[in-house]
Amino acid sequence: MTFLGLGLAEPVPDATTVWLFRQQLKQQGLIEELFEQFDSELRDKGNQAKGGQIVDATLIPVPKHHKTKEDKQKLALGKIPESWQQKPHSLSQKDTHAPWRKKNGQSSFGYKNHISIDVEYGFIRRYQVTDTSVHDSQVLGALLDEQNQGQEVWADSAYGSESIEWILQILQFLSHIHERAYGNHPLTGKHKEDDGERSQLRAKVEQVFGHWVNEMGGKLMGSIGKQSLKATIGVKNLVYNFKRYGFWENKNPKAVR
Numbered sequence: 001m002t003f004l005g006l007g008l009a010e011p012v013p014d015a016t017t018v019w020l021f022r023q024q025l026k027q028q029g030l031i032e033e034l035f036e037q038f039d040s041e042l043r044d045k046g047n048q049a050k051g052g053q054i055v056d057a058t059l060i061p062v063p064k065h066h067k068t069k070e071d072k073q074k075l076a077l078g079k080i081p082e083s084w085q086q087k088p089h090s091l092s093q094k095d096t097h098a099p100w101r102k103k104n105g106q107s108s109f110g111y112k113n114h115i116s117i118d119v120e121y122g123f124i125r126r127y128q129v130t131d132t133s134v135h136d137s138q139v140l141g142a143l144l145d146e147q148n149q150g151q152e153v154w155a156d157s158a159y160g161s162e163s164i165e166w167i168l169q170i171l172q173f174l175s176h177i178h179e180r181a182y183g184n185h186p187l188t189g190k191h192k193e194d195d196g197e198r199s200q201l202r203a204k205v206e207q208v209f210g211h212w213v214n215e216m217g218g219k220l221m222g223s224i225g226k227q228s229l230k231a232t233i234g235v236k237n238l239v240y241n242f243k244r245y246g247f248w249e250n251k252n253p254k255a256v257r
Helices: 015-027 031-044 069-076 136-143 162-170 189-215 226-251
Strands: 053-061 100-103 106-118 124-131 152-155 174-177
Touching (some): 015 031, 031 226, 053 189, 106 136, 106 189, 106 226, 124 136, 124 226, 136 162, 152 189, 162 174, 174 189
Parallel strands (some): 053 152
Antiparallel strands (some): 100 106
């Protein structure tokens, strides 16, 4: 109500109205355009991305549904199981695209929200939505913000590899990616000390996901299908930036104009 300037006596859109509005944005492909437009407004008003950037990804779980071994085989071939087709209402509630992923002995089902924030203000400047099966490092190129006035890039060890370090160097970015232990090459004390210093700054990106959980209804999505979920995540990323704008405006009106 405060953001929209609504008073207590004025009508407020109900959940259905908001849902229909989001559907129209999705169908017309306007969500990413709105996200970029707001970012452009921030830059035009002097709130350019500064201080370098922090990259990370978080799992976006979706409702699970039971699959037999035969179901999984058919879905892997891009086919819908006959038993599902016989129940169209039930089928409409099943996500036939979200894959399972197993990491560190734990299985997850859903998608990922990959983001890049600027260190100075903490706005989400770039984002990508992928299946859980896509490794974080594969999306790094799409997340790098060349308009950031700082050249430094922070990320956890999932992004660490010789090829990525080489690419960042070619693009003239200064890497602060966490070190990784390989086989018989454990991290040295100096590596651990450096990673500890990197973690203190990199923790800023965790605040984004924490805000999602504590202030924006959590990460579990009820959207069905990748396109619907991508639209929902795009809106939440945009709304997070609105809220972040409000935070800076209240803290220091001169910092965000």
